[in-house]
Amino acid sequence: MGNPFAGEVSLVIDGQRHVCKLTLGALAELEAELESEGIVDLVERFEAGGFRAGDVMALVVAGLRGGGWQGRWADLLTAEIEGGPVGAAKAAAALLARAFSQP
Numbered sequence: 001m002g003n004p005f006a007g008e009v010s011l012v013i014d015g016q017r018h019v020c021k022l023t024l025g026a027l028a029e030l031e032a033e034l035e036s037e038g039i040v041d042l043v044e045r046f047e048a049g050g051f052r053a054g055d056v057m058a059l060v061v062a063g064l065r066g067g068g069w070q071g072r073w074a075d076l077l078t079a080e081i082e083g084g085p086v087g088a089a090k091a092a093a094a095l096l097a098r099a100f101s102q103p
Helices: 024-034 039-048 053-066 084-099
Strands: 008-013 016-021
Touching (some): 008 084, 016 084, 024 039, 024 053, 039 084, 053 084
8 A cells, every 4th residue: 555645646557556656757757748738737627627537647657657667658558447447536636635735
């Protein structure tokens, strides 16, 4: 299980537990992925409930990379994420909340 006090979130992919974390490097990569949109726009979409599947995937990939995962976005296209799309969205929202709040 990820340590919430360290900003970590656990996510089970294809039966294997991964620790996700939005490190500064992962956030910079995420911001580059979002191009013209920034992290603040992403946070606002999650707060308003208007996030997209691509937002969830971008956050999950960034969190996995921050946790040391060496995979690529394409690796997740056919992966089984525990909890399905809802589980992935919950993990993405938790990553954002833990990255930008005090424990």
